[in-house]
Amino acid sequence: MDGRDVDAKCMSAQSSCSGFTSLSSAFTLANVVSLYAALGQHETVLQILQNPDLPQQLLLSTPYQFTKILGQVAKAYAETEQHDHALQILEGVRPSDQDAVRRQLVELYANIGDFDRADAIIHQMTDVALQVQQTSQLVAQAVIAEQSEEAQGFLDQALHSPLTAQDPYHPALILAEVAxxxxxxxxxxxxxYLAQAQERLSTVELQxxxxxxxxxxxxxGYIAAGERESARPLLDQVLQWVQSASVPYEGSPAVSTENTADYDFKALEFRVLVLRYASAGWFTRAIAIAENIPAEYCRFRETLFREMLLQAIEAKQLDAASDIFAQMQ
Incomplete structure (x- = not known):
């Protein structure tokens, strides 16, 4: 589709939905605006959005897509060093979605080594947990860029966040995420950084x-580094926690997955452990845990065993693959 086709489609969408009486028309215009953004025609996108009626109607009709479009435009401005325009885009985003766009900008600026600008945007985030997470990534990227002083400054900032004061686990989590x-x-x-995280973790209660x-x-971190033997005792500690717990752990898929109502929270947490043990090459333990998932979750179990089978094949663990396949029969 060339520019003329896009222009014609956009005019049709706008003329057919003045006031947006049709949801499908709103989606059509949202798709066209998204296409303009993908083609790099960001000035055209802004001209469309300057119509005072369009942004609000798009926001109400297609909030996710509209926010995604604005994120694309903001990133495009940032890439061309039009930083003020990039930040102005945030004004058109719902307050609840602004941090998602900020996150895109942080990742962009960090990737090009503009750590100060990335840090400034992190400070604008309203979600403190996301602030800490993004700062952890910034520390890692500064380390990779051999900006040791900046990395230490960002780390100190994360370690002294409000979350750290609330819970002694956050310093260990921050260091682990950096690692x-x-x-x-x-x-x-x-x-x-993993050693530092381990040291911090040793000073607090595992309950x-x-x-x-x-x-x-x-x-x-250990699995990514190929240090699988070091990962296994950590997974064992998580397994003990899950087996004895009566509630999900913080950050559990049982509190972050849409279909949690369909499954017992332990089934979801066992799945996490099964795949981690498989990644660590401990397939016998992974199979044993998977067998503990209630039989009534047959589709859930089937999908999990299929994922394990693929991991075993990729790892060229043919004996493990054979054992997993036998469990699927």
Whole structure:
């Protein structure tokens, strides 16, 4: 579709839905605006959005898509160093969605090494947990860029956040998240941050509902670094927590997945552990845990065993693959 086709479609959508009496017309215009954004014609997008009636109607009719469009335009402005325009785009986004657009901008600025601008946007976030998470990523990217002073400054900022004061687990979680980001890039300093996370973790009680999330993040770091043996005892601690718990842990899929009402929370948490153990190469433990998932969740179990089978095949663990396949019969 060339520019003329887009223009014609846009004019048709606007003329047929003045006031947006039709939801389908709103979707049509949203799709056209999205296409303009994808083609890089961001000035045209802004001209369309300057109609005072359009943004509100699009926002009400297609909130997710409209927010995504604005995020694309904001990133485009940031990429061309039109930073003020990028931030102005946020004014058209619902307050509840602004942090999602800010997150896109943070990732963009961090990727190009503009850490100060990324940090400034992080400070505008209203979700404190997201602030800490994004700062952890910023620390890792500054380390990779060999900006050690900036990395330490961002780390100190995260470690002294309001969340850290509320819960002693957050310093360990922050360090573990930094380590996991570094490990994913095979950066040697990842192990140093994991050691710091382990030290912090040793000073607090493991009964805390944040403990499994910290332990899983640390395990992910070790798995990414190929240190599978170091990941297994951490997974064992999470398994013990889940087996004895009467409520989901903080960050559990049981509180973040839409279909949680269909399953017991432990089934969802066991799934997390099954796939982590498989990633760590411990398929016998993964199979044993999967067998504990109630039989009435047959489709859930079937999907999980299929995922394990693929992991075993990719890892060239043919004996494990055979055992998993036998459980699927």
């Amino acid at each position: 996991a980001h570094l490990m994913a890039q095979q950066h040697p300093k990842g192990l140093e 805390n509902p944040h403990a499994p999330r910290v332990l899983l993040t640390m395990a992910d």
